[in-house]
Amino acid sequence: MKNHATIVVSESRQVRTITLNRPERRNALTPEMQSELIAAFEDAASSGCRALVLTGAGDAFCSGLDLAELQSVQKKSFQEHRADAQLIARLFLSLYELPIPTISAVHGPAIAGGTGLATICDFTLASPEAKFGFTEVRIGFVPAFVSAFLTLELGRKQSMDLLLSGRIFGADEAQRIGLVNEVVPREQLAGRTKALAEALLANSPQAMRATKQLLIAQNKEWLSAAVAEATEAGAEARTTSDFREGIAAFLEKRKPAWRG
Numbered sequence: 001m002k003n004h005a006t007i008v009v010s011e012s013r014q015v016r017t018i019t020l021n022r023p024e025r026r027n028a029l030t031p032e033m034q035s036e037l038i039a040a041f042e043d044a045a046s047s048g049c050r051a052l053v054l055t056g057a058g059d060a061f062c063s064g065l066d067l068a069e070l071q072s073v074q075k076k077s078f079q080e081h082r083a084d085a086q087l088i089a090r091l092f093l094s095l096y097e098l099p100i101p102t103i104s105a106v107h108g109p110a111i112a113g114g115t116g117l118a119t120i121c122d123f124t125l126a127s128p129e130a131k132f133g134f135t136e137v138r139i140g141f142v143p144a145f146v147s148a149f150l151t152l153e154l155g156r157k158q159s160m161d162l163l164l165s166g167r168i169f170g171a172d173e174a175q176r177i178g179l180v181n182e183v184v185p186r187e188q189l190a191g192r193t194k195a196l197a198e199a200l201l202a203n204s205p206q207a208m209r210a211t212k213q214l215l216i217a218q219n220k221e222w223l224s225a226a227v228a229e230a231t232e233a234g235a236e237a238r239t240t241s242d243f244r245e246g247i248a249a250f251l252e253k254r255k256p257a258w259r260g
Contacts, residue, residue: 002043006033008057009040015197016049023058028066029113031084034091041094050205051197052098054121055105061130064112067139070238070247078239085144085234088113089227092145096120097216099209101200105193106130107186111168116146119153119179122212125193126171127186132179133168140246140256142237144230151226152219154178 002009008019018040020027044052056062076084095102095117104110104121109131118124118132134150136143143150143163150159158177162169174180184192200208237243241259249256 004036004040006030007036007040009043011049013198014048014050014201015053015194016044016047016051017053017055018044020054020056020062023056023060025066025068026060026063026109027056027058027114028063028069029091030066030069031087034087038087038091038094041098044100045098050100051200052100052102053105053193053197054095054102054117055193056108056110058108060108060114061104061106061110062114062117063109064114064135067247067250071251076238078235081235081238082231084238085231088145088234089231092116092120092149093227096149099212100205101197101208101212103193103196105189106171106180107189112136112143113146115179116149119174120149123196124174124180125182125184125189125196126174126180127189128171128183129186130171130174130180130183131168132170132174133166134163135166135168137164137166138246139250140237140240140242140244140258142233144234144237145227148223148226148230152223 006020006022008021010017018037020033022028022033101123102121103123103125104118106118106124106126108129110118111131111133112135115132115134134143134146147159147163150162154177171180171183175183182192245256245258
């Protein structure tokens with residue numbers, strides 16, 4: 001396996017496991033991690049593995065974008081913001097369109113983009129300690145990409161609740177509304193994830209691939225348009241005064257003073 005700076009990739013019995021490996025930053029997403037994940041997803045798609053597990057090192061699954069990386073936001077041009085947004089779009093799409101079954105094992109917080117990664121997977125298993133939330137509006141940002149996938153999964157009303165409130169919710173609620181398949185005691189999470197992956201290996205890989213392609217094709221036109229709109233919205237959001245204030249307030253550990 002190729003060595004990576006921010007993720008660990010391993011494989012056992014045709015099950016590929018990708019572990020987000022920035023525990024000191026709660027596995028927050030940086031451009032480097034996004035690029036490594038995209039490469040790892042693409043490699044898994046072309047390899048002989050038949051299922052993929054996504055998990056996180058340390059106490060968190062993924063805390064979303066690394067806000068410390070965004071301190072330079074005021075120095076970037078709109079084209080640079082668009083390139084950043086396009087990278088995130090490619091990350092989510094590469095996971096969503098992966099032709100093999102995907103499983104996320106969520107043992108702790110999965111926030112903002114972390115919730116997106118966890119719930120875009122075909123199967124989401126979570127321990128009772130797992131926390132979810134689309135908190136972007138709390139920092140003056142727009143949950144652009146996650147909104148497209150969330151609307152597919154939950155519909156408009158439930159999506160509005162989660163995206164506009166920015167509230168944190170637990171594993172039980174996530175299961176009740178359909179974002180999580182199973183809630184599993186933390187000490188059993190790894191074992192249940194392994195058992196699910198092995199059950200998938202018993203199925204026809206050709207049939208599973210064709211089934212995923214069919215489901216993806218049914219929403220492809222709508223999702224392509226939604227992601228294109230999200231790319232522009234994500235880039236524009238990074239140029240606003242509210243976003244700059246939200247990032248500053250977060251880093252300075254104070255309440256933001258919104259100007260609208």
